[in-house]
Amino acid sequence: xxxxxxxxxxxxxxxxxxxxxxxxxxxxxxxxxxxxxxxxxxxxxxxxxxxxxxxxxxxxxxxxxxxxxxxxxxxxxxxxxxxxxxxxxxxxxxxxxxxxxxxxxxxxxxxxxxxxxxxxxxxxxxxxxxxx
Numbered sequence: 001x002x003x004x005x006x007x008x009x010x011x012x013x014x015x016x017x018x019x020x021x022x023x024x025x026x027x028x029x030x031x032x033x034x035x036x037x038x039x040x041x042x043x044x045x046x047x048x049x050x051x052x053x054x055x056x057x058x059x060x061x062x063x064x065x066x067x068x069x070x071x072x073x074x075x076x077x078x079x080x081x082x083x084x085x086x087x088x089x090x091x092x093x094x095x096x097x098x099x100x101x102x103x104x105x106x107x108x109x110x111x112x113x114x115x116x117x118x119x120x121x122x123x124x125x126x127x128x129x130x131x132x
Contacts, residue, residue: 040069045097074100081095
């Protein structure tokens with residue numbers, strides 16, 4: 001089963017985060033050793049914030065990661081998860097990136113490598129999580 005890797009794991013490695021870098025690096029390597037690892041446009045956008053150009057962002061992101069477009073079915077599911085969030089008292093006015101990431105994993109049948117499993121457990125309980 002392929003793995004969608006959350007931006008927080010990549011940022012731990014690329015920053016590098018003094019607490020999480022080694023753990024996230026090991027988890028990403030395990031995912032790569034087990035098969036296909038994917039990012040999407042939302043993950044790319046979150047990671048690219050720290051780079052001055054697209055070329056620099058592209059150079060920083062490991063080439064072993066496949067890039068995949070978020071399917072419309074996942075965008076619809078993200079909207080439904082966002083509606084649930086709002087009914088539960090969430091204050092944001094537009095869907096959070098985690099909703100698109102979680103929905104993409106759910107629709108794609110992917111495992112999700114993340115350091116922040118709580119929103120995914122809450123809104124996408126069927127997605128198998130890898131949480132270092």
